[in-house]
Amino acid sequence: MRAIRAIVVCLLTFSIIYFLDNSIGSLPPLGKLLDPMNGCWVNAEPVNKNFSFKDEITSHFDEDSITFNTIKVWYDDRMVPHVHTTNDHDLYFIQGFIHVYFRLWQMDMQTRAAAGRVSEVVGDKALVFDRTQRRKGMVFAAENSLRVMEADPRTKKMLDAYTSGVNHYIAYLRYRDYPLEYKLMGFKPEPWTNLKTALLMKYMADDLTGYTEDIALTYLRDMLTPEEFITFFPPSDPNSNPVIPKGTVFEPALQQMPTVPNGDIWAHFKPTDFEAEKKEDGKGSNNWAVSGNHTQSGAPILCNDPHLGLNLPSLWFEIQLSAPGINVYGVSLLGAPGVVIGFNENISWGLTNNYRDVKDFYAIKTVNGKNNSYWFDGKEIDFTKRIEEIRIKSKPPFIDTVNYTIHGPVMYDAHFKGPKGLSTPLAMCWMAHRGTNELLSLYLVNRAKNYIDFTDGIQYFECPAQNMIYADKEGNIAIWGQGQFINKWKDQGRFVMNGATSATLWGKDIRMDENPHCLNPMQGYIASANQCVTDSTYPYWYNGYFKEYRSWRINNVLRGADSSHLFTVQDMFALQNDEYSVLAQNSLPYMLNGLKGQMTEDEKKYADLLKSWDYKLSAESIAASVYQIWWELFYRDYWNQKLHNVPDNIKPTYEVTTRQLQNDTLSNDVKIKSFKEAVDSIVKLDKTVGSQWYQVKNTSIKHLTKLPAFSYPGLKIGGWGTVVNAVKSDHGPSWRMVVQMTKDIEAYGVYPGGQSGNPGSKYYGNSIQNWVEGKYYRLLFLPNSDKQNSDKIKYTWILNP
């Protein structure tokens, strides 16, 4: 009896411990997690934690053959590190160390996502995502770039030093030191490699040049009449204020534009051949520079706000890097050495996405419909097969074979996204597959002293193509539509091409110094906001995914300088936070015109509200909500009618839609129907979440796991993708920067997050409120010296050899 009692109690104890020590279903191992000595409580960072230390972290470096000179890091009150070292190696070593110290889990997850390795840690719910990444050739692309980056001694040194800095932190971690997310998800950090940095660069390239309409445009062109097609899908907008101001004279092209080849150059298929992919709205960004003639200080002002995913931990990490020959401040990407957007003692620069199309598709004709070879110029060519093994948490691995052709990897075929038995596999030809060295551009631009240094530096920035804005202390402003492009014949790559002939292959590269650019234009400012890059006088043909609305607004405001009004940094803050909708101004009067016939009380009320609206998408505006909902519904219904109900994944631009709206008298029914629907929605919203614009759009900054507990939902902020302050539901200005190039540089910035990636730290989301309110921090730019006496310095690291 006693023995049985003992056995029962022991078994009970064992099983409870077993249950708490292992993850069950989606539950983390609770015992480990809640253990106050090693679990989540270790991540409860004391709010008064003293981050200063001297030599502590270096004690264990001795065992390894790491040699470095004294490294100093000063942290200001927002935990921005200001680094000083005596050489480049130490500079990138400590940058790697600092990045991983604050953001280890994020660095791990971002590179896992790039490489299609998420299923390893979250299970098969990520399998389709992982397969997509593999089929895009992400790892193939990163390997190509790694070879190029390691062939250059400067970037090789950068990468090796950065990787060693990251690994010196990771190597000494115990379970208790792991970021909270590892404890929740039940996996471990792994060593960093140079390849992971290359993967991160390709992750950004994919984020910014991955968008494509080629497949949808291919079947739309077959379904519509040529007149309809050219009206609804014009190659560029006739009213564009291009990135390179009109009137800029382009040098004659070094190459002739090729003629359109004869013969069967296009592919044809039906919309039903594909799973309709959800159209992801293009990411945007703004940058502009105002010349000293138009500013109160007499010095140029440069502004930039890249619109990317709003996540926590934040995409960006602020840092100042100084060593002999370099003193640069700005934002860096977690997982890559150097500063991506920022300024140094002489110049400042910023980036917006260029959106020229560098990703094309080719229809592949397999031999006998089999998976072994394909036709090319009448010859059979074997596919190069790349076996992709996708490991899956608590399941056997999934093996996908990706066929590589002369064009690139086969992205879609009967085994992937071709549910109706896609008979012609589609291969992808993408600039991001090339081995490129954008890191070298960052290395050089971070050190640039003048415009010549800057232009020399950006010659290595091939993909993702960016509109690179520039301003310096000498008073110059400039912009380059920079990236590697192909000398294409008209319409090449706009539609899916026949992949069985060499006539459709990409032609020669356009020399990088022939990219559109301008220096100190007459108009006294330069602005880019993802609009068309040039007017039609640029001698090479290109297409892209351009948006004009933000550019129209920015140009309107910046044109407003005269002797009685010169711009200040406050004007720039206001413009970055501007919520005026040119789209509403161009469309609403025509929409209201169409409202005829009987209206209900509610409909009258909201129509009147719209009539007196100032076109501002401000946080508390109800009119903004009514307009936005009405516009979305009108846009959907109008094009469903016009395009004969083609699948929902592509529609003409808003710019085309407003032109149609202004000229087309047939759309009154659509206007009325969509207005009634919009009012119904608003009435419902008013009774539930509320009808103010911020309540309707619900801007949320979500943790990468989407866990609400680590996220900031429902922020009270206005804006939308069509206005300068492009805050959407989960995308928006990921870093707002304003730099005035006076003798002592006056720089301001804010990003929606905080320097720490730890949800248990007060530096996790500490800047979000200021970002919401459009407030900025004055950035502390320390002199290039190993001694500092700024009273803004809060903590100091001193690492002695």
Add this chain to the structure above:
Amino acid sequence: MMRFVLSTIMIAALGAFAEHIFAWWSIAVVAFLMSFLFNLKPWLSFSSGFIAIAGFWLFVIIRADTANDHILSQRMAMLIHLPNYTIFILVNILIGALVGGLGAWSGCFVRRII
């Protein structure tokens, strides 16, 4: 009574030591061994393990949570759908205390067979 107090103090102290070095469930092993040594009545054994670990965890957690201004505990409470951080801390301590208590109870019953 003396033995109960001594047992509780020993479990808490050695438990803290063990948990610092070994896996979290070493608290159960410590409770088992102490209870085996002190040979209290079953319910006193259980209480001793329970109170020892509850006290030790409470001390560590309150210290960490106060220094952290409840940032983490609030997020953790939300994560596992508890209304507030106080309840999260109570649940957290209850789990540890239960493991401590059961470890001690096991030790006591095993001793009784021998």
